[in-house]
Each structure stands twice: as structure tokens, then as C-alpha cells.
Amino acid sequence: MREPEAPDAASDYLAPTKIEILLANFTAAVQTLNTVNYERSFSGPQYRFVPDPTSAGTAATLFTNWSVSEERDYFNSLRRRSPAAPQNKLTFTTRPYQFFTPDSAEVSALYQLRIVQSDTAFKSTMLEGNIRLLVRRRNNEWKIAGWRDQRTSSALSWTDLKKYFIRN
Template sequence: MTFRGRFFGFQSAAARLKAGVAVVPLVLLASCFQLREPEPAGAASDWLPPTQIDILLANFTTAVQTLNVVNYERTFAGPQYRFLPDPTAAGTATTLFTNWSVNEERDYLNGLRRRSAVTTQNQLTFSGRRDQFFTADSAEVSALYQLKIVQSDTAFRSTMLEGNIRLLVRRRNNEWKIASWRDQRTSSALSWTDLKKYFIRN
């Protein structure tokens, strides 16, 4: 083999070694990330910037009806959010709700979604709504709710939930979020607290 042939052979081997060394960090980098489920197809199209309380409630209602967990999470005000259950419905499970946050909201809705058909459309309606403003950026929204659910877990037999919902909403960076949610049973029907208590555990 001539000097020229050995030289080009050396160059080729060096190039292959360099390429191999470059690939190793990429493989290691890829292993640092976990794959996550893609957002639901309608996640972006169903969401409107909640610059008004009405839009926040519309986003919340649509997310509940379509079981869109991504958009559901977006309606809450992050770490400071808290859910206050109906005491009767909570029963002996009061500790379950002691530090109920956005994580628990997500987990309960995922539990409900796993037991619902892809094409399921729940129905949520509010009536007798009243808004009480404390400042320009905080208010309490109170209303009676009816939530009709369709799911496959036969151990949870109720299909219609009823009660009073009281949401403390706050505006930050011109977007309204739910800072706290108080649930109250108003009839012999099960309430939203019952739904959350069951589906976060099952």
C-alpha cells in the first residue's frame, strides 16, 4: 500500500471514530428524558386564554366534559391551589383531602378517564351563578352544579352528581385561575367530593 493509501485509510478510520464518539453523548442524553403521552388532539384547540372569568369557567367545563387532563390542570393556580371537600361526603377520608392539590386533581381525572370510553362526553351545567369581587383581581364564583358522567366502573353507580361549587379565582398576568374550590352537597345525590374520593383510589 502506498503512503497515499495509508494516509486516506487513517483519515477514514479517524472519521469513523469521531462519529462514534459524537453519537455516545446523544444516546446518553436521550436516556435522561422520559417519554410522555402526547397531549389530546383537542388540547390546544379547546383552550382559550382565560382573560375573563367566563372564559376560565368555559375552559374548566370543556375539560371536565371531555376529560382533557392537560387543559383541566391549566385551570388551577399551581402550588397554592386547594380543594375543600364536602364534610359529609369526605366522611372518614378527611385526611385524603388534607393537602389536596393540582396533583390530586390530575390523578382523580386520569382515574375517571381510564374508566371512560374515548368518545365519552360528560355534561356539566351551572345554575344560579353569583360572582363576588374582593378586588379587581380576585373573586368568588358560587353556583349550583349538575355533573352527568358516563364511565364503566360498576362499583361507582351514580351517574348524576349535584352540589354547590364555590371557586376562589385570582387573576395574574391577565389570566384567571382557580385558587381554591369548596364543594357542598345540596341533596341526597352524590357530590363532586364523592367522585374525587372514589376515582383517586381506584
């Protein structure tokens, strides 16, 4: 069951007519745990998430058919265990875009995601890695069509966060 969003939940969402706007919407949604805007960042049935293999570990099959609905479910699970005024902080560094066609590109960036949540079994507060987003433009709006996560250090990655909160 989904919890209703506040009436002004979409007010900080801008039409993603540029990749930079898509990334700003995505970052804001993660930081404020806005499920509606988070889900709006992804493109429907073709979307796929490819986990970091080390982080996925024995749960690799969990990610086999990971789609937008799993994104929403893990995100809602995280939101339920977070403060009413979320304090997450997401930063991207080095964001080169590689265009394949005028309507598709890849964004590759290092990320740091500071998570504030109340589930004491998930102890990490800082996640980091490399995010590779396949973005596509349709009807003049950019959406995330694919996401590949890669660990870059001994810190947990976004894959670890998704794995924990989709299961718990």
C-alpha cells in the same frame, strides 16, 4: 404515568382573560376529559380543594393536602374508565361573582355533573351540589385558586367522585 393528549387537545382552550372564559374552559375540559386543559384551570402551589364534609366522611384526611397534582391524578383515573368519546355533561346555574379585589373573586354556583364511565363499583351517574371557586387573576389570566364543594341533596357530590377515583 400520563397518557399523551391528542395533538389538538388544547385547540378549544382560550386564554382565560375573563372569569366566564375560565369557567367555559373548565366546563369543556370536564366534559371532554381533557387533562391538560383541566389542569391549566388551576393555579399552582396555593390551590386547595375543600371537600363536602359529609361526602368526605372518614376519608377527610385524604383531602388535607389536596392540590393540583391530586386533581390531575383523580381526573386521569376517571378518564381511563371513560368512553373514548366522553359523554359527560356539566351545567352550572346561578353564577354570581363576588369580587374581593380587581384580581380575586368568588364564583358560587349550583352544579349538575352527569358522568359516563365504566367502573361498575361507582354507580352514580348524576352528581350535584354547590361549587364555590376562589378565582385569582395573575398575568391577566384567571385561574382557580380554591374550590369548596357542598352537597345540596341526597345525590352524590363532586367530593364523592374525587374520593373514589383518587383511590381506585
